[in-house]
């Protein structure tokens with residue numbers, strides 16, 4: 555990518571502040587997707603510790619019993635829930651479902667694709683993720 | 698490069714107020730990087746950002762590079778970043794920005810010609826790439842009917858997308874455009890939908906083939922920023938998802 559093209563770059567792509575909740579959802583979807591991928595790789599590594607026998611397995615599991623471990627798992631729960639719920643919304647949208655019908659637009663040109671159905675989908679994904687995370691925290695710290 | 702100057706505006710009226718207009722200056726031929734020049738400009742409730750820029754050109758610095766023509770949101774040449782978002786300068790009133798400082802910069806994701814003017818070659822190329830005309834074997838002249846009839850309902854299917862003025866604001870707001878220089882972009886994809894949805898057109902298959910590309914429609918993540926900045930209510934995000942609906946078999 556050459557400087558001459560004057561592209562906004564990753565900084566602009568990842569800036570969720572300018573274009574409404576839909577752009578926030580886009581940003582959270584990427585972040586949670588990459589976060590889950592990182593967790594998935596870590597998870598494979600973690601479970602491979604079984605090869606070191608019961609002692610190695612237990613040693614590694616202790617990592618998740620620390621405060622930091624609990625917090626990381628809580629974030630993973632939130633990422634999981636948001637990514638799944640918003641993923642279903644995005645897949646429906648990509649199939650042209652719930653994105654509104656073409657119609658002669660009138661000023662001030664509220665775009666029909668940025669409608670309440672998708673907004674509700676995004677807010678519920680965030681809300682469900684927060685609830686699941688809090689439930690997870692309550693279980694993990696409430697032991 | 699910062700510079701503050703006040704414009705002695707002979708028409709200053711009792712209702713006019715002042716803003717600071719910050720204009721991004723950059724000439725790729727001899728500047729290393731861009732800088733801002735600041736001007737104090739008086740405005741009325743109805744003054745547009747374009748008028749303020751033209752005021753600066755007229756009374757203070759005629760070298761400010763800006764492109765415009767119609768001054769009525771029709772030609773699509775005055776797109777720029779105004780207070781952080783892509784907008785048409787002629788269609789944005791200073792009063793609606795609710796800010797004492799108005800910052801104007803060239804649109805993102807387009808090469809800069811000078812200051813606020815950007816190159817549109819790529820935009821027009823991708824627009825042409827999707828074959829923006831009716832494709833069919835017969836022509837109006839040969840056919841028995843004088844024109845290809847359409848019902849009002851059939852017109853509704855595409856007329857929204859025919860409002861596109863090729864201003865490029867959507868391509869400037871798009872997060873995929875921000876990093877992928879080969880992406881066909883929301884403007885062209887919305888136009889692909891405009892012709893695919895036209896009952897007179899028979900070129901659906903060839904058009905879908907063009908956008909079914911590694912830098913084509915699949916790069917859209919439905920962030921919707923294109924639709925939020927479109928000044929004509931085109932809603933490219935809707936057109937793209939409906940188009941993808943055809944391609945994925947969700948719609949026929």
Ligand code: HEM
Pocket residue numbers: 580583584585586587588590591594637638639640641642644645917918919
């Ligand atoms: C039921 C579970 C899941 C659903 C419904 C789902 C759905 C989706 C969808 C629809 C996208 C595309 C989003 C877009 O177009 O912007 C996506 C992206 C992605 N997903 Fe998932 N996903 C799920 C689980 C996972 C898991 C378990 C992982 C990690 C191992 C993962 C990693 C990713 C990554 C890395 C991306 C790319 C992010 C991006 O480029 O924006 N997903 N997912």
Ligand code: SF4
Pocket residue numbers: 860861862863864865866867868883884887923926927928929930931932933
């Ligand atoms: S779709 Fe809207 S924002 Fe994009 S070029 Fe056309 S008129 Fe401009």
Ligand code: FES
Pocket residue numbers: 764765766767768769770771772773774775776785786787788
């Ligand atoms: S000058 Fe024509 S669109 Fe603004």
